[in-house]
Amino acid sequence: MPQLAYVNGRIVRHADASLHVEDRGTQFADAVYEVCAVLNGRILDWGPHLVRLRRNLAELAIHWPMEDGPFGLQARRLIAANGHADCLLYIQISRGVARRDHAFPDAAPASVVMPSVVMTVRRFDFAQRVRQLDTGIRVITAPDNRWGRVDIKTTGLLGNVLAKQAARTAGAFEAWLLAGEVVREGSSTNAWIVRDGRIITHPKGSSILPGIARDSLIRLASAAQIVVEERPFTLAEAIGADEAFLTSTTAPILPVVAIDDHRIGNGRPGPVTARLGELVWAEVARQTGWRA
Amino acid sequence: MPQLAYVNGRIVRHADASLHVEDRGTQFADAVYEVCAVLNGRILDWGPHLVRLRRNLAELAIHWPMEDGPFGLQARRLIAANGHADCLLYIQISRGVARRDHAFPDAAPASVVMPSVVMTVRRFDFAQRVRQLDTGIRVITAPDNRWGRVDIKTTGLLGNVLAKQAARTAGAFEAWLLAGEVVREGSSTNAWIVRDGRIITHPKGSSILPGIARDSLIRLASAAQIVVEERPFTLAEAIGADEAFLTSTTAPILPVVAIDDHRIGNGRPGPVTARLGELVWAEVARQTGWRA
Numbered sequence: 116m117p118q119l120a121y122v123n124g125r126i127v128r129h130a131d132a133s134l135h136v137e138d139r140g141t142q143f144a145d146a147v148y149e150v151c152a153v154l155n156g157r158i159l160d161w162g163p164h165l166v167r168l169r170r171n172l173a174e175l176a177i178h179w180p181m182e183d184g185p186f187g188l189q190a191r192r193l194i195a196a197n198g199h200a201d202c203l204l205y206i207q208i209s210r211g212v213a214r215r216d217h218a219f220p221d222a223a224p225a226s227v228v229m230p231s232v233v234m235t236v237r238r239f240d241f242a243q244r245v246r247q248l249d250t251g252i253r254v255i256t257a258p259d260n261r262w263g264r265v266d267i268k269t270t271g272l273l274g275n276v277l278a279k280q281a282a283r284t285a286g287a288f289e290a291w292l293l294a295g296e297v298v299r300e301g302s303s304t305n306a307w308i309v310r311d312g313r314i315i316t317h318p319k320g321s322s323i324l325p326g327i328a329r330d331s332l333i334r335l336a337s338a339a340q341i342v343v344e345e346r347p348f349t350l351a352e353a354i355g356a357d358e359a360f361l362t363s364t365t366a367p368i369l370p371v372v373a374i375d376d377h378r379i380g381n382g383r384p385g386p387v388t389a390r391l392g393e394l395v396w397a398e399v400a401r402q403t404g405w406r407a
Numbered sequence: 408m409p410q411l412a413y414v415n416g417r418i419v420r421h422a423d424a425s426l427h428v429e430d431r432g433t434q435f436a437d438a439v440y441e442v443c444a445v446l447n448g449r450i451l452d453w454g455p456h457l458v459r460l461r462r463n464l465a466e467l468a469i470h471w472p473m474e475d476g477p478f479g480l481q482a483r484r485l486i487a488a489n490g491h492a493d494c495l496l497y498i499q500i501s502r503g504v505a506r507r508d509h510a511f512p513d514a515a516p517a518s519v520v521m522p523s524v525v526m527t528v529r530r531f532d533f534a535q536r537v538r539q540l541d542t543g544i545r546v547i548t549a550p551d552n553r554w555g556r557v558d559i560k561t562t563g564l565l566g567n568v569l570a571k572q573a574a575r576t577a578g579a580f581e582a583w584l585l586a587g588e589v590v591r592e593g594s595s596t597n598a599w600i601v602r603d604g605r606i607i608t609h610p611k612g613s614s615i616l617p618g619i620a621r622d623s624l625i626r627l628a629s630a631a632q633i634v635v636e637e638r639p640f641t642l643a644e645a646i647g648a649d650e651a652f653l654t655s656t657t658a659p660i661l662p663v664v665a666i667d668d669h670r671i672g673n674g675r676p677g678p679v680t681a682r683l684g685e686l687v688w689a690e691v692a693r694q695t696g697w698r699a
Contacts, residue, residue: 270436
């Protein structure tokens with residue numbers, strides 16, 4: 116079965132899925148995206164992903180006429196057509212194709228530019244993430260040199276790419292990005308530490324991406340009487356923490372056992388992270404029926 | 408005659424020019440670009456554009472096997488095929504197509520990813536820029552919220568786009584980007600002021616794009632015994648300056664007659680800018696034979 120993708124209303128072979136070279140997503144990173152986890156053929160947290168997508172489109176004044184219902188149907192149709200029970204759904208919406216000019220294309224009715232919409236699906240091994248709860252992963256640190264609106268999930272990801280590549284080169288899973296001494300977040304994950312049974316993560320604002328998995332974890336932890344502090348924390352505080360972990364759509368929760376060359380706690384995943392791991396995967400099971 | 412574009416070694420109809428949706432330029436802004444001025448069918452400052460392009464590719468560790476000679480031939484072939492004597496040549500090179508992952512695609516020999524190369528050409532009215540020497544243009548100011556490596560000319564331009572759009576909405580030509588009180592550059596142009604016959608522009612470094620037109624102007628001014636100071640200047644200094652102007656490939660030199668609501672000098676293009684305009688367009692004529 117050939118892999119399939121969605122481009123502007125049509126399901127096409129993945130190999131043939133293309134955008135015009137003058138798409139503003141390509142020439143200006145004038146595009147937003149979402150990555151959704153699909154387990155048992157069901158999209159995790161679809162509602163929150165849609166809310167975030169629409170908020171980001173609004174921030175950039177990209178007018179996208181598609182309504183939620185039909186769009187969800189198209190996403191589900193693409194997932195079904197690809198036939199993977201467990202996969203990642205990638206959604207990208209750009210301002211559309213226009214003659215190259217930094218400013219937005221003229222909004223006059225005669226020259227309406229339609230957003231370009233792309234969706235792709237690829238198989239993903241979520242069970243690996245459950246196994247990694249036992250081993251944990253390592254992170255390095257790097258200066259956060261991204262732009263001032265990383266709360267908008269745009270395709271302008273080169274700073275993230277270079278940080279992730281630095282992590283990969285160092286044999287680490289992720290790079291935590293520093294503003295001075297403060298740990299903001301990872302290159303594609305949110306960053307957390309545990310102190311005295313409380314969990315701490317950087318507050319929302321223009322300097323972090325408001326992760327769907329982050330929101331979900333806050334909800335689950337609070338319901339389980341685990342205190343959540345949304346406040347900046349420093350690298351020194353992280354190194355001295357009892358535990359550390361990260362969250363994202365593709366890594367719903369992973370223990371961080373080392374930051375740069377510093378072991379966290381006893382260098383093994385800790386009990387609070389383990390407990391949160393149970394809660395996170397129970398929520399996945401509740402929404403999708405998926406079990407490792 | 409249909410408009411033509413160049414995509415990965417082939418000249419194709421512009422309408423059909425496309426890149427795969429998983430091109431890293433599209434998904435990560437993992438791409439660099441150049442815009443060159445073509446007058447009388449000749450590329451202005453081709454050598455410096457090539458040097459900058461190669462430096463930017465090296466900064467991102469994008470390995471592009473094409474040599475200068477053949478690449479120049481392909482660029483000139485596309486220009487000739489489009490048949491416009493005066494136009495802009497857009498060149499974009501991304502890391503290539505790969506399964507979506509922030510880190511660079513595996514560099515193992517079996518999985519070599521080839522950069523994607525796109526060139527487009529569009530007609531451009533340079534005579535308009537000469538006429539604008541007499542009227543000048545207005546700029547607004549906006550905070551510089553771009554990432555920390557704007558010296559690399561990447562397609563991660565959304566910060567520039569939003570600033571340019573703010574200028575357009577305000578009826579201005581450009582937005583000058585501020586770091587605190589310091590004027591760094593425009594959203595797609597370098598920024599200059601004139602004080603006591605000297606010309607002043609922000610020094611090179613990671614916070615401005617090292618413009619080819621900027622380099623050229625420094626050379627021409629110096630040869631004409633006009634003192635050039637490469638140093639940061641403030642918005643207050645700019646507002647109090649005798650003259651102001653901007654430079655770029657598509658606006659080789661334009662007088663700035665107002666910044667926000669402040670008139671610069673007497674609100675008309677000044678004599679130093681006029682003299683520099685003569686030098687700039689004489690250099691264009693020398694290289695290409697073009698005259699307004």
